[in-house]
Amino acid sequence: xxxxxxPRTTTTDLxxxxxxxxxxxxxxxxxxxxxxAFASDFVMFQIMGWTFILGLIALxxxxxxxxGGMVSLAQMAFAGxxxxxxxxxxxxxxxxxxxxxxxxxxxxxxxxLTVIFATAVGWLAVRxxxxxxxxxxxxxxxxxxxxxxxxxxxFNGFQGFNSVLPPELFGIDWRGPEAFYYLxxxxxxxxxxxxxxxxRAPFGLALQGVRDNPRRMAxxxxxxxxxxxAAYAFAAVIxxxxxxxxxxxxxxxxxxxxxxxxxxxxxxxxVIGGLRHPIGAFIGAFIFVLLKTFAVDVLIALxxxxxRFQLLIGMGFLIIVFFSPDGLLGLWEKLxxxxxxxxxxxxxx
Amino acid sequence: MKKxxxxxxxxxxxxxxxxxxxxxxxxxxxxxxxxxxxxGTYAVxxxxxxxxxxxxxxxxxxxxGGREIELTTVSTDTTPDSAVRGARKLVxxxxxxxxxxxxxxxEGIAIRDYSKTQPDVTFINGISGAQEATYVDPSENFFRYNxxxxxxxxxxxxxxxxxxxxxxVATIGEDYSFIYTQVLGFAIGFCQAGGEITERFWxxxxxxxxxxIIASLPDDVDAIYLGLGGGDAVNFLNQYQxxxxxANLIGGTIMVDGTVxxxxxxxxxxxxxxxxxxxxxxxxxxxKWVAYVDAYKEMFPDGFPTPSLFATGYYNSTNAMLQxxxxxxxxxxxGQADFRDCLKNLQLDAPNGMITLxxxxxxxxxxxxxxxxxxxxxxxxNNVVNVVDGVDQRLGLSKEAFDAIGLPSRDAPECKxxx
Numbered sequence: 149x150x151x152x153x154x155p156r157t158t159t160t161d162l163x164x165x166x167x168x169x170x171x172x173x174x175x176x177x178x179x180x181x182x183x184x185a186f187a188s189d190f191v192m193f194q195i196m197g198w199t200f201i202l203g204l205i206a207l208x209x210x211x212x213x214x215x216g217g218m219v220s221l222a223q224m225a226f227a228g229x230x231x232x233x234x235x236x237x238x239x240x241x242x243x244x245x246x247x248x249x250x251x252x253x254x255x256x257x258x259x260x261l262t263v264i265f266a267t268a269v270g271w272l273a274v275r276x277x278x279x280x281x282x283x284x285x286x287x288x289x290x291x292x293x294x295x296x297x298x299x300x301x302x303f304n305g306f307q308g309f310n311s312v313l314p315p316e317l318f319g320i321d322w323r324g325p326e327a328f329y330y331l332x333x334x335x336x337x338x339x340x341x342x343x344x345x346x347x348r349a350p351f352g353l354a355l356q357g358v359r360d361n362p363r364r365m366a367x368x369x370x371x372x373x374x375x376x377x378a379a380y381a382f383a384a385v386i387x388x389x390x391x392x393x394x395x396x397x398x399x400x401x402x403x404x405x406x407x408x409x410x411x412x413x414x415x416x417x418x419v420i421g422g423l424r425h426p427i428g429a430f431i432g433a434f435i436f437v438l439l440k441t442f443a444v445d446v447l448i449a450l451x452x453x454x455x456r457f458q459l460l461i462g463m464g465f466l467i468i469v470f471f472s473p474d475g476l477l478g479l480w481e482k483l484x485x486x487x488x489x490x491x492x493x494x495x496x497x
Numbered sequence: 498m499k500k501x502x503x504x505x506x507x508x509x510x511x512x513x514x515x516x517x518x519x520x521x522x523x524x525x526x527x528x529x530x531x532x533x534x535x536x537g538t539y540a541v542x543x544x545x546x547x548x549x550x551x552x553x554x555x556x557x558x559x560x561x562g563g564r565e566i567e568l569t570t571v572s573t574d575t576t577p578d579s580a581v582r583g584a585r586k587l588v589x590x591x592x593x594x595x596x597x598x599x600x601x602x603x604e605g606i607a608i609r610d611y612s613k614t615q616p617d618v619t620f621i622n623g624i625s626g627a628q629e630a631t632y633v634d635p636s637e638n639f640f641r642y643n644x645x646x647x648x649x650x651x652x653x654x655x656x657x658x659x660x661x662x663x664x665x666v667a668t669i670g671e672d673y674s675f676i677y678t679q680v681l682g683f684a685i686g687f688c689q690a691g692g693e694i695t696e697r698f699w700x701x702x703x704x705x706x707x708x709x710i711i712a713s714l715p716d717d718v719d720a721i722y723l724g725l726g727g728g729d730a731v732n733f734l735n736q737y738q739x740x741x742x743x744a745n746l747i748g749g750t751i752m753v754d755g756t757v758x759x760x761x762x763x764x765x766x767x768x769x770x771x772x773x774x775x776x777x778x779x780x781x782x783x784x785k786w787v788a789y790v791d792a793y794k795e796m797f798p799d800g801f802p803t804p805s806l807f808a809t810g811y812y813n814s815t816n817a818m819l820q821x822x823x824x825x826x827x828x829x830x831x832g833q834a835d836f837r838d839c840l841k842n843l844q845l846d847a848p849n850g851m852i853t854l855x856x857x858x859x860x861x862x863x864x865x866x867x868x869x870x871x872x873x874x875x876x877x878x879n880n881v882v883n884v885v886d887g888v889d890q891r892l893g894l895s896k897e898a899f900d901a902i903g904l905p906s907r908d909a910p911e912c913k914x915x916x
Binding site for chain 2: 188189190191193194198294297298300305306307308310311398399400402404405407409441444445448457458
């Protein structure tokens with residue numbers, strides 16, 4: 149784990165920090181960088197690209213749920229909102245609505261509007277606790293889905309927007325497999341680092357305090373509501389980036405993208421990965437993508453009908469949650485703990 | 498710590514070999530990918546589509562042009578995202594040469610766009626019926642052997658004016674592109690025959706309460722055109738009957754299909770005598786159709802009583818593929834050029850009439866005008882009252898005239914006596 153922040157950053161400090169990066173990070177980092185050397189286009193664009201994108205959106209949920217104690221089902225709506233904004237202000241095949249503005253206005257504007265939207269939602273949702281937060285955010289996700297499906301003036305209704313492509317920056321086609329792989333990886337790593345950093349910054353620590361005991365934090369002079377709303381705003385930036393990348397990946401955005409099913413998918417990803425650590429979101433996304441993509445093939449390879457592949461996906465999730473309510477990360481922690489314990493005495497080795 | 502490294506490295510090694518296995522060669526049996534909806538609302542029609550494919554493959558003995566056909570199926574959930582994802586997997590991961598699918602309208606548009614980025618693969622549409630998929634920016638390697646929403650309405654407008662004597666009509670439709678396209682097809686025929694559409698009502702998909710719509714329906718029209726499907730259609734009919742509605746009705750293609758005709762309760766009785774149209778008719782007595790229905794029933798005793806249009810769509814597409822692979826002797830040719838030439842010029846003798854392709858690789862086919870009739874055993878079925886041959890995508894209009902109408906939408910086309 150990265151060392152706790154010290155007030156000044158000097159060169160020796162930096163060196164110490166680099167040395168303190170755990171070796172697993174180096175291995176993972178190098179592996180991610182060299183994947184394009186041997187992986188097929190499909191693996192890069194579809195499997196990994198989609199993993200990073202869903203991971204980012206799940207990461208925003210993990211941040212709210214894990215550090216803020218607020219499970220929000222509206223994260224997919226925020227992501228979709230950002231995607232819609234890019235389609236509306238930028239370029240798409242629906243020339244009657246899309247404004248065609250340059251990307252350096254469109255993307256910041258889309259993220260800015262997403263943050264405003266999420267702040268408004270957060271401001272409403274933080275007044276509730278537990279299951280009521282889930283209900284209110286689910287209601288917002290559902291309302292957003294139906295709104296996009298029925299609004300034709302702005303969101304182009306059922307059909308949505310197609311041919312929403314990333315800008316050709318530096319002469320690179322950012323939807324090419326390698327370029328898109330690195331693009332999504334960059335944002336996934338940035339999002340991961342940002343969440344990790346914020347979780348140890350004063351704001352993140354205060355947020356975790358609010359999660360554990362809001363009343364005590366209020367007594368200490370922290371504004372509980374403001375911290376929670378700010379958490380929504382921060383999570384919306386991450387979800388928004390994920391949503392824009394998702395829109396570019398499928399080159400389109402339509403109500404189907406922001407449906408209830410997708411909102412629940414994000415929750416499933418976050419839960420099977422584990423809400424303890426930001427990496428859980430990406431692990432969950434990777435497993436989700438693998439199951440979604442190959443479940444039919446597995447069934448057919450076993451000589452069964454491919455139509456029932458949803459059963460396999462569901463069972464996979466069920467098994468993970470059954471053996472470890474904390475998701476795969478929890479399983480990992482359990483394994484580590486059991487190896488550390490002496491089987492005879494039960495004490496630490 | 499050492500054990501952790503070992504674990505990491507073995508995981509790495511596993512991933513590397515996995516990555517290697519993904520690179521696949523193009524040899525051996527002919528690989529064909531199937532894109533079909535097996536989840537969500539359209540899972541049941543999707544399964545029937547798979548039956549259509551299985552039937553066609555069975556009849557050909559899984560062989561064409563001396564090569565064995567190897568099918569790979571991917572499920573979509575009717576969203577364009579899932580269709581493109583599925584197609585990507587088939588093409589880039591499984592290395593298929595031909596893709597058959599997808600099922601729903603907006604998926605078809607997304608696959609058309611995707612097909613442009615994969616010039617070495619041929620895409621044959623399953624049953625998706627959006628007009629834009631072949632009419633706007635058509636793709637060289639996207640072929641569609643089924644007619645779309647507007648073509649499925651061809652002949653209906655003319656029939657209700659001349660045979661039924663309906664001169665003024667109000668329309669109620671679900672608010673999305675397929676119904677717009679259906680209304681367009683109906684309106685062009687209806688208005689040209691001298692009819693007049695007085696009002697158009699649009700309701701969101703999945704509407705439960707039609708009270709306000711029923712209250713605002715005009716009394717002075719001869720008939721009401723219903724572009725509703727499934728549960729919406731049943732709900733509307735129930736509430737319309739309770740409200741004492743007695744107007745004549747005209748049905749869109751999905752208004753009078755099996756789901757509604759076989760529904761419980763008395764709501765469907767309002768449908769007796771209702772004219773409608775579509776690319777197939779259950780009680781059609783054409784020789785090929787009867788043989789097809791018999792083969793379907795024999796192979797799938799627990800399928801539908803008669804094949805749905807989803808089964809027929811996939812069945813026809815698979816047959817087109819098989820016939821052309823046969824014709825080129827299993828060798829698809831340089832960049833699949835020979836195979837595509839064959840597809841373009843194919844005269845597909847389908848159970849639901851002869852199908853040829855136009856310059857956009859869109860089907861020109863046969864449309865059936867039907868009327869709902871009570872069978873001796875008390876069930877309802879569609880009876881063929883008229884067959885329209887050679888229905889093209891522009892519904893007989895010139896390209897200029899058809900382009901001038903614009904894409905189907907809530908208020909396009911205008912109702913005019915000539916276009």
